[in-house]
Amino acid sequence: MRVDLLCSWGGHLQEMMELRGAWEAYDCRFVTYESVRADGLEEPKILLVPPWKSRIRFLISLAKALPKVLFDRPDVLISTGMGHADIFMFPLCRFLGAYTIYIESGANITEISGSAAFIRRFCDRFIVRWESLADQIGAEYHGGIF
Amino acid sequence: MxxxxxxxxxxxxxxxxxxxxxxxxxxxxxxxxxxxxxxxxxxxxxxxxxxxxxxxxxxxxxxxxxxxxxxxxxxxxxxxxxxxxxxxxxxxxxxxxxxxxxxxxxxxxxxxxxxxxxxxxxxxxxxKLNIPPYRRNRDLELFLSALLEELSAKKKPENKRKSRNRRAEA
CATH class of the missing domain: 3.40.50.2000 (Glycogen Phosphorylase B;)
Known part of the structure; x- marks a missing residue:
């Protein structure tokens, strides 16, 4: 089963690694932004130019990544937060028939991010890491960040 | 930082x-x-x-x-x-x-x-803090693990069907 793992760098990547025990047994592929940390991730991986460095180069890198996603489709998409890339990847992968799981960062305690709010409609599972937030917005909660 | x-x-x-x-x-x-x-x-x-x-x-x-x-x-x-x-x-x-x-x-x-x-x-x-041992919260990891197992199990019969169809076509 092909599992695509989407995450930005820093805490989002760390949060994905904390869930390694769940996904490492499958045929996994990281989709993340170019960074020193991303260089250390095992292949296969798709690296995108961070949009905060250049929006145009981000879109070009996204366009280059599309054939990889289309011709090697994920069965499951899991994101711990990748901002702009989530906005493109969730609708696309849902359209391609992937099971989509979004896990909001534990950094968001009282409200979800703008990109999370947008992609929620394209998620089979929308999970947050704080019970109070889950109650407040009607999201799923399956355990805290700490 | x-x-x-x-x-x-x-x-x-x-x-x-x-x-x-x-x-x-x-x-x-x-x-x-x-x-x-x-x-x-x-x-x-x-x-x-x-x-x-x-x-x-x-x-x-x-x-x-x-x-x-x-x-x-x-x-x-x-x-x-x-x-x-x-x-x-x-x-x-x-x-x-x-x-x-x-x-x-x-x-x-x-x-x-x-x-x-x-x-x-x-x-x-x-x-001066006296930091006690830390036990990582694995609840979400365990939930996700069970969910992926379930999805994988559902996918396997489809794969078998596809390969049977391919063999039949051949």
Whole structure:
């Protein structure tokens, strides 16, 4: 089963690694932004130019990544937060028939991010890491960040 | 520490290194800051960061989840500096990092800084923390593990059907 793992760098990547025990047994592929940390991730991986460095180069890198996603489709998409890339990847992968799981960062305690709010409609599972937030917005909660 | 606008904190930590004689290593992430008394670098790959965490007696950091998780696992006391402590939001709104810092402080594993002038007393207070062993919360990992197993089991019969169809077509 092909599992695509989407995450930005820093805490989002760390949060994905904390869930390694769940996904490492499958045929996994990281989709993340170019960074020193991303260089250390095992292949296969798709690296995108961070949009905060250049929006145009981000879109070009996204366009280059599309054939990889289309011709090697994920069965499951899991994101711990990748901002702009989530906005493109969730609708696309849902359209391609992937099971989509979004896990909001534990950094968001009282409200979800703008990109999370947008992609929620394209998620089979929308999970947050704080019970109070889950109650407040009607999201799923399956355990805290700490 | 890799988030704008932490320049004032880098400067204070560099001054602290000079006054205390303690070894201070700072991740300054392309801000161009270079200390007189502290060792500064922009980024390190995972292995390099792990080595630094393993050697650290104390971590002063923004209240970002990645650094916090690394410190919790290694039982390193923290001084958490939410970005609003260094630079107030223009509209005066609170920042999520303040809430995260307060939560970790309530766990007894960090001192949350509320004013940059309180940095050195906060370091002293954090050094005195008695950090208990940390048990990582694996609830979501276990839930996800069961979910992926279920999805994988559903997918296997489809694969078998597809290969049977392919054989029949051949």
């Amino acid at each position: 890799n988030d704008y606008p932490f320049g004032p904190l880098f400067e204070r930590m560099d001054g602290y290194a000079g006054r205390s004689g303690k070894e201070v290593v700072q991740q300054v992430a392309g801000t161009g800051f270079r200390g007189t008394h502290s060792r500064c670098f922009d980024f390190l790959p995972d292995g390099g960061m792990s080595e630094l965490y393993d050697e650290a007696d104390l971590v002063v950091c923004h209240a970002g989840i990645g650094t916090i998780l690394n410190c919790l696992e290694r039982r390193i006391p923290m001084v958490l500096v939410p970005r609003t402590v260094v630079c107030r939001n223009a509209d005066g709104t609170p920042d999520g990092q303040e809430e995260v810092a307060a939560k970790v402080e309530a766990m007894g594993r960090a001192v949350a800084l509320r004013d940059l002038d309180g940095l050195e007393p906060a370091i002293e207070a954090a050094e």
